[in-house]
Amino acid sequence: MTAIGTLRNTSKDTLRDVLTRLQTEGAALGHFNVSDHVLLKAVVAAAAETRLPVLIGASEGEREFFGARQLAALVKSEREESDLPIFLNADHTHSLAKALEAAKAGFDAVTIDFSALPFEENVARTKEAAQAIKAVNPAILAEGEIGDIGTGSEIKDTAQGGKLSTPEEARQFVEATGIDNLAPAVGNMHGMLKSMVQGKAKKHLDLERIAQIKQAAGVFLTLHGGSGTDDEHFRKAIAAGINIIHINTELRVAWRESLDKSLARDPNEVVPYKILRPVVDSVRQVVSSRLRLFHGQSVSADTVGSVA
Ligand code: G3H
Ligand code: ZN
Numbered sequence: 096m097t098a099i100g101t102l103r104n105t106s107k108d109t110l111r112d113v114l115t116r117l118q119t120e121g122a123a124l125g126h127f128n129v130s131d132h133v134l135l136k137a138v139v140a141a142a143a144e145t146r147l148p149v150l151i152g153a154s155e156g157e158r159e160f161f162g163a164r165q166l167a168a169l170v171k172s173e174r175e176e177s178d179l180p181i182f183l184n185a186d187h188t189h190s191l192a193k194a195l196e197a198a199k200a201g202f203d204a205v206t207i208d209f210s211a212l213p214f215e216e217n218v219a220r221t222k223e224a225a226q227a228i229k230a231v232n233p234a235i236l237a238e239g240e241i242g243d244i245g246t247g248s249e250i251k252d253t254a255q256g257g258k259l260s261t262p263e264e265a266r267q268f269v270e271a272t273g274i275d276n277l278a279p280a281v282g283n284m285h286g287m288l289k290s291m292v293q294g295k296a297k298k299h300l301d302l303e304r305i306a307q308i309k310q311a312a313g314v315f316l317t318l319h320g321g322s323g324t325d326d327e328h329f330r331k332a333i334a335a336g337i338n339i340i341h342i343n344t345e346l347r348v349a350w351r352e353s354l355d356k357s358l359a360r361d362p363n364e365v366v367p368y369k370i371l372r373p374v375v376d377s378v379r380q381v382v383s384s385r386l387r388l389f390h391g392q393s394v395s396a397d398t399v400g401s402v403a
Pocket of ligand 2: 341
């Protein structure tokens with residue numbers, strides 16, 4: 096039997112095509128954040144290895160470090176060369192100016208994030224940004240966020256977030272803003288606790304809430320804060336209506352640990368590509384493993400959940 100998501104993936108597909116197809120197949124699109132070329136190479140290598148679509152993400156901070164236009168140019172070139180559906184999202188965008196900058200640079204999607212504001216203000220500013228980016232590129236996907244899942248893809252001492260989204264506010268928010276994707280708070284959290292990095296604890300999601308929000312919102316749903324989530328909860332969340340899953344901290348942990356190891360291997364090594372090649376490889380393994388899980392393929396226990 097052919098694994099789901101491995102057929103008909105080409106660079107000609109639009110992001111909306113891919114999301115629609117994956118939804119019917121019961122799979123989710125993996126979204127992986129990058130802040131440098133090593134991480135970008137790793138995500139592209141995982142897409143090539145698995146022949147599965149990927150959404151590359153860069154937050155405002157990551158874009159500032161990489162260069163929004165430079166990242167867009169690299170992703171375009173990877174997409175053309177590989178003929179794979181590789182997309183680019185302007186993750187956690189907190190201003191109209193930054194949303195417009197990303198749309199003009201050629202990003203396929205923007206995560207418009209005014210979730211820290213009161214609900215009515217979040218609605219007004221999300222609607223304004225969604226309309227503005229669609230005026231630049233009508234095919235761009237606008238994502239809006241509600242609820243509180245904390246901030247920062249980092250290793251944390253204590254859990255963050257708290258206010259879970261309700262189906263009613265999801266319905267109102269989507270109706271009032273005209274967004275294409277909704278990112279709700281459903282038990283997810285940005286970043287990982289130390290116990291999660293060590294593989295001793297996992298994030299668990301409110302699966303019933305996801306199903307209710309999906310029904311009320313009627314749009315694509317994005318799960319932020321995916322790192323450290325229990326595999327079975329990922330599978331059930333996709334079945335309940337999640338279409339895009341964001342993973343960042345797991346990649347950063349793999350990046351840091353493999354870089355430390357690579358540097359320690361030979362203190363006299365100064366050739367960057369010799370030091371960095373194992374880092375690309377180690378991050379690629381994490382991405383491939385998550386991609387396979389999101390597409391209902393079997394995953395070996397030695398990669399997922401063992402990033403520590
Ligand atoms: O937008 C980025 C993600 O939500 C990543 O969250 O670092 O917990 O995987 P994570
Ligand atoms: Zn996020």
